[in-house]
Amino acid sequence: MSQDNSALEERILLRTATTGDARLAKDVLQRANFVAHVCDDMHALVSELSRGVGAVMVAEEVIGEVATSELASALALQPPWSDVPVLVLARRGADSRAIASAMDEFANVTVIERPMRVAALVTALRAALRARRRQYELRNLLDSLRDADQRKTEFLATLAHELRNPLAPLSTALSLLARKKPPPAEAGKYYELMTRQVDHMVRLVNDLMEVSRITRGKIDLQLAQVLLDSVIDEAVELSRPLFERGGHALVLDLPSEPLVVRGDAVRLTQVFSNLLNNAAKYSPTPGKVSVVARHEAQHAVVRVVDTGTGIAPDMLRSIFDMFVQVSGTAKAAQGGLGIGLTLVKSLVELHGGTVEAASDGPGRGATFTVRLPLARLIPSSRRPSSRGTAETEIKGTVLVVDDNHDAADSLVELLASLGATPIVAYSGEEALRIARDRKPTLALLDIGMPGMDGCELARCLRAEPWGEDLHLIALTGWGQQGLRARIAEAGFDHHLLKPLNLSEFVRLLKHERAARDRQVAAKEIQTPAS
Template sequence: MSDTHHQCEAFASDARYRALVMASCAILWEASADGEFTAEQPGWTAYTGQRFDQLSGWGWLDAIHPDDRERTAALWREALAGRTMYQVEHRVRGRDGCYRYLNGRAMPIMNADGVLVEWIGAHADIDERKRAEERLRLLDAMSQATRNADDPISVMAVTTRMLGQYLDVTRCPYADVEPDNDRFTIRHDWTAEGASSTVGVYSLELFGKRATADMHDGKTFCITNVDRELGESDGAAMFNAIACKAIICCPLVKDGRLVAMMAVHQDRPRNWTDREVALVEETAERSWAHIERIRATEALRDADRRKTEFLAILAHELRNPLAPIRSGLQLLRETHDKPATAARVRDMMERQVNQMVDLVNDLLDVARINRGNFELKLARVALADVVAIAVETTMPLIESSGHTLNIDLPAHETLLNVDATRLAQVIGNVLGNAAKYTPAGGHIDIVARQEGQSVRISVTDNGIGIPDDAAHAIFDMFAQVGTSTERAQGGLGIGLSLARRLMELHGGTIELAPRPGAIGSTFDIRLPLADVVVKDTPPAAMDGAGVPRRAFRVLVVDDNEDAADMLATLMEMNGHTTRVANDGAQALLIAKEFFPEVAFLDIGMPGMDGYQLSEALGRMPQLAGLVRIALTGWGDENARARSRDAGFDHHLLKPCTLVAVEALLQEIAQRQRATA
């Protein structure tokens, strides 16, 4: 066979090889026998952006990630020396400046005489596979590092550090959201060297509507450039205050409530990749699962500890009355001829037996409620009668301690649809605790006030109070506040738990009211009224200065239908004309036809909130002069400032009374008369 034929076959074979490589790989390249790039490399240039003068010789190494460059060069030299296949996995910088993992291979090409004439190489993109492997290794390393952690803080500390270092971010915080679903507490954050910590308590609203909405909806909040994507009043100011220019924040929503968040912060704009977002989400999910397992284990241990303590307390509480009863029986045998002594012993034994009966009854009540076969005997009763029953039951304890009891009830008859015995039991339980935990000669107040369609009964004492670290647990079963002798006043630790369950069955609540800086405790008991009572607030035609009252056209907007209807009804009784809407869209439609002069707007409405509705109403030319009043449970300066920014003229705290509403309306009327 001729040399020409051999050359043609070699050429055809080489052409087929090149065509195959070019069709199946991202980058094809050629190098001289000594391993240098001596000709143009179109594929390499298209990918990396390197010109020939930059990639020629060994210049192509400049496109390799600095951490991979030395290893790449060593493997290339080793292949050159041995004339063996070259294979490497490394990160290569693309034309966009981003590094991606590529798999590089090259084969030595020999001529017919076995002389090395060149190298044919190709690079294929393996970035997705490598990133997935890295992500799995990181997640596995996190699991291994936190496997033996027995407290949530340790899990947070390890996880945020490993995630923050891997992504090379400025900060990685973890936060728990408070039950009010607005405030959140950053328990721990990992920070890069020189970065400040953000540990503390924040209002979610300060971070803007978009962040708030995404968190409550369970969506990952992702911002690549705070200054470009967010307005100053929509979170940018707050993010800038903590030196955060880009963020990924993952929420944890359970049973429709936002309970926790994990985030990564960058102090400069950053284009997050889908892989990075997915990694933060998976890290957060795994961390939460681990933390919840730890907390569940802690809860089981705590329940077991409480049960053990309860059995010890139960034995103690039953032994206390049994001891004098046994002594009394002995006395009765020895003093059968002394009637006065026998009568005194019988009275004592009756008191002790009644104490035991009360303990057993409480236990039986708890058991029946837990089994679901507890029934209330509801009837229409007067609040004053129920309070009288509770006071009568606890008065001996109050008097024996030398306390002063003050009772302040509404002047009108306030009717409730309740089980009088059980409600008296709840009030009596709180009164009894106040008497037990207040030093001799203390003061106890019972104050009841009607608030809309409900009544609030407050029991306040000036006793030893409840520590902040115990306030959240006092309604738990078998809870005991402290173990010092000054608190050792008896009880099984089930009274408040039983009270809470009884209030829930009534459709009411019992809460420990916050009293910053004050001594003692206040418990608030809230119940719905059987009837709406407005006897002591009749409509009046004149204000306090003898000036005729001004009647307004009033729009009331609240997603709580009962609250909106009640406020509107009360204002109509004072001569105002009202319309009610339960969402923003409905309010705008009514406003176009009703032309309100005053609008009471609930802030916390789904969809269009009160702030957005206020701004929309302010843009309607036919409503010039409309007085907008915010209804909200937040009264701090930040909340008031936000109301002002949204165009509100007044900021009214919930729950608002008719007296406060009417006083504000007449104040508005006086100002309008003064400027007319």
């Protein structure tokens, strides 16, 4: 609310019997630090109501039948949150027909009998203004709730739209594969199309889950010393497909001296990849995006500057809020839920930093500035960033358990293509029978199954004589902290989210295999030769 509006909303509108009374009343109120506005007649007072009012003070002499009706009609048109206090200065006795009529017509009326003490009048007006301020607080709350509800409605509509978008090409590609039955060389393009669309849906769902975890305070940072230039390199690699598709130029301006912060490398990569993705999506083709990193005081400062659609001045503060999207940019965004900047702000603040947006207006680009506290500068050379994970062959018998037949069968085929010997079960009871017979070395279990769920099955498998060496992985569509604790207690080695990320899965198996090889080597060293 502007200062001018605030002053109008604190005004006492005065309607007295004479000009002398008006002058005297206004002088008294101003000495008590009230804002007083004298109205020449009731029509003028009613007109002033719409501009803003804290309370109305009228003399009994001016509230005849017509004037009372006019004021009552105006007050009846107030919005639901508003109940303007009316103070009537009555002649001695306070039992006239005018006073009785005012008490009947006005919902929020206080009658003060003259002559009165100035202190009594001031006290009554202060009480009336306190009540009026509470009404303004209620109005602001209602406005905020209405705006939030509108943003959520728009967000849900966008979510439905964005989830349908990848479903259309998925459905079309599946129909083409079923009808045409193309040879492998021709079918490859359809598989690539479906992979892109599934990846897009996974990113949407992951963003939603991330926002949920952050807003509930359920996110844990894996803090360590992080080279910021390596984080930026990773973010650039993740965002590269968008830049290549849009034909945008990307310019990196990083200092020769490494910038070291204490943070979670994965989360910081998420911050900068989101900013780079936004810059690419909101920049007309061909655009230019610059990433400039500097050491400023005790902070590492990274600016992402684009030549895109820009941001209106009134949106700069709210652009990081949940469900807020810049109007008129949905088409330029090329898909998305508009929650990327909410994630950026939350993650940066979890690292003790700040992020702000600046723009000269629509069509004039934008600059996002991230400030992170520096750890210590280390004189080592730039550390090369890891790039991807090569697939490896999976050996041994793998048990797949899921009551969703399509999910289980497709995962079995994937594991078989990697060299495993997969076996499948569609319930916990069936899995236990098969496992006792086949004794798998690895098991991927769905958690949310009817009857014996994945956690109960895991406990039963661990109880078997061979169960201690079984590698158990939970596969779920949920990532809540409570579920993770229950999974760990059931004896699982790892917990992965659906759909299975193949690179993450293979990397996990490699680390597990390396750890077991080290254990075997240690045992061999400790065992003396015969």
